[in-house]
Amino acid sequence: xxxxxxxxxxxxxxxxxxxxxxxxxxxxxxxxxxxxxxxxxxxxxxxxxxxxxxxxxxxxxxxxxxxxxxxxxxxxxxxxxxxxxxxxxxxxxxxxxxxxxxxxxxxxxxxxxxxxxxxxxxxxxxxxxxxxxxxxxxxxxxxxxxxxxxxxxxxxxxxxxxxxxxxxxxxxxxxxxxxxxxxxxxxxxxxxxxxxxxxxxxxxxxxxxxxxxxxxxxxxxxxxxxxxxxxxxxxxxxxxxxx
Amino acid sequence: xxxxxxxxxxxxxxxxxxxxxxxxxxxxxxxxxxxxxxxxxxxxxxxxxxxxxxxxxxxxxxxxxxxxxxxxxxxxxxxxxxxxxxxxxxxxxxxxxxxxxxxxxxxxxxxxxxxxxxxxxxxxxxxxxxxxxxxxxxxxxxxxxxxxxxxxxxxxxxxxxxxxxxxxxxxxxxxxxxxxxxxxxxxxxxxxxxxxxxxxxxxxxxxxxxxxxxxxxxxxxxxxxxxx
Numbered sequence: 001x002x003x004x005x006x007x008x009x010x011x012x013x014x015x016x017x018x019x020x021x022x023x024x025x026x027x028x029x030x031x032x033x034x035x036x037x038x039x040x041x042x043x044x045x046x047x048x049x050x051x052x053x054x055x056x057x058x059x060x061x062x063x064x065x066x067x068x069x070x071x072x073x074x075x076x077x078x079x080x081x082x083x084x085x086x087x088x089x090x091x092x093x094x095x096x097x098x099x100x101x102x103x104x105x106x107x108x109x110x111x112x113x114x115x116x117x118x119x120x121x122x123x124x125x126x127x128x129x130x131x132x133x134x135x136x137x138x139x140x141x142x143x144x145x146x147x148x149x150x151x152x153x154x155x156x157x158x159x160x161x162x163x164x165x166x167x168x169x170x171x172x173x174x175x176x177x178x179x180x181x182x183x184x185x186x187x188x189x190x191x192x193x194x195x196x197x198x199x200x201x202x203x204x205x206x207x208x209x210x211x212x213x214x215x216x217x218x219x220x221x222x223x224x225x226x227x228x229x230x231x232x233x234x235x236x237x238x239x240x241x242x243x
Numbered sequence: 244x245x246x247x248x249x250x251x252x253x254x255x256x257x258x259x260x261x262x263x264x265x266x267x268x269x270x271x272x273x274x275x276x277x278x279x280x281x282x283x284x285x286x287x288x289x290x291x292x293x294x295x296x297x298x299x300x301x302x303x304x305x306x307x308x309x310x311x312x313x314x315x316x317x318x319x320x321x322x323x324x325x326x327x328x329x330x331x332x333x334x335x336x337x338x339x340x341x342x343x344x345x346x347x348x349x350x351x352x353x354x355x356x357x358x359x360x361x362x363x364x365x366x367x368x369x370x371x372x373x374x375x376x377x378x379x380x381x382x383x384x385x386x387x388x389x390x391x392x393x394x395x396x397x398x399x400x401x402x403x404x405x406x407x408x409x410x411x412x413x414x415x416x417x418x419x420x421x422x423x424x425x426x427x428x429x430x431x432x433x434x435x436x437x438x439x440x441x442x443x444x445x446x447x448x449x450x451x452x453x454x455x456x457x458x459x460x461x462x463x464x465x466x467x468x469x470x471x
Contacts, residue, residue: 030310051294057291058291062287102256165387173386180453184340187260190288209352
């Protein structure tokens with residue numbers, strides 16, 4: 001079984017080497033013609049690149065050999081059972097756990113607290129984003145089960161976002177739109193997407209390409225809307241105290 | 244000390260979800276072998292993420308910042324734009340989230356949309372839009388206009404691209420802005436806008452990540468329009 005885990009590791013190593021080659025070439029170019037770092041610094045950088053190489057390789061191997069097949073199997077088992085609706089609460093739970101733990105969400109929360117001059121409490125914001133993402137993941141599961149077109153979710157979502165953007169203090173807008181990718185970290189793409197794919201493969205009439213992908217986009221909407229909504233509430237409060 | 248922080252970060256992001264998934268697996272009575280594989284995979288992912296994040300901090304980000312400063316100090320628009328394009332491209336090729344998503348697209352589409360194709364197209368999209376985002380510093384275009392324009396193009400392309408490129412395209416945009424690309428984009432943007440616009444510099448660098456998500460979406464939807 002341990003052998004199983006290393007299946008295809010050689011291919012992964014080659015892939016990762018190929019993925020890191022372009023960036024290494026650009027670094028080398030800048031080093032030779034522009035930066036001209038001293039030797040000591042170069043050695044440190046090379047060490048960093050080697051660590052990154054092994055990190056990326058182990059990560060991808062773990063995803064390929066462990067996370068993806070299991071996530072898919074789970075999605076398939078749940079999708080074909082008569083209790084496929086269980087996917088919705090499971091999605092909610094997974095969304096919450098993933099977001100609460102995501103480092104970039106914590107960076108976002110700090111940013112918003114600062115932008116509101118401390119008026120938007122960090123903890124309130126964190127919980128709000130978590131609930132937002134949970135609803136998104138649950139919605140993504142529902143979409144696979146019921147075959148709801150991605151349009152029906154994205155269009156209202158973005159219309160609300162752009163309308164809200166008109167009414168929030170200006171400095172909230174770029175923070176909100178940047179936050180879209182904050183909740184879609186490595187765990188979302190690997191485990192949750194794999195579960196969605198498995199379910200889409202098993203449920204009759206679903207095409208994983210059409211009904212499965214789009215999941216991270218629904219997740220990305222959650223922090224955008226949350227930040228805008230909090231910005232909207234904050235803006236109104238600010239006006240009240242001004243007038 | 245740095246390493247301790249990184250380990251903590253990774254523990255927080257991996258452990259809760261592993262526990263939930265493990266519980267569901269037991270409830271579903273999946274075969275023992277897959278459960279063992281899952282935990283093995285989790286250990287790999289854990290080690291991988293710790294090493295990756297450490298390596299990026301030690302080896303990549305300092306160089307990224309130096310390159311950013313070096314480009315900006317030259318002050319020539321075409322150098323900034325060209326470098327933005329190239330850096331956006333090469334950094335994104337090494338993005339772990341993109342590697343995973345592209346692999347999944349390859350597998351689900353039965354190889355008709357290959358992994359390499361997705362990675363190259365998405366990275367081209369990021370490169371072009373990162374360059375555009377930097378260009379707006381020179382031309383002083385408000386970010387909201389660029390975002391609205393970008394989404395308008397996305398909307399039109401979505402109408403004409405084949406159905407199976409739609410979800411894939413959107414996901415490519417949000418997934419690619421991961422742990423490798425975002426720090427690079429931010430440090431590049433902060434560097435450029437601090438030199439270009441003397442005031443409101445922090446307002447200027449925001450929005451660059453959002454803009455960079457639009458690039459890959461447009462690129463993949465276009466791929467669908469022409470080759471779908």
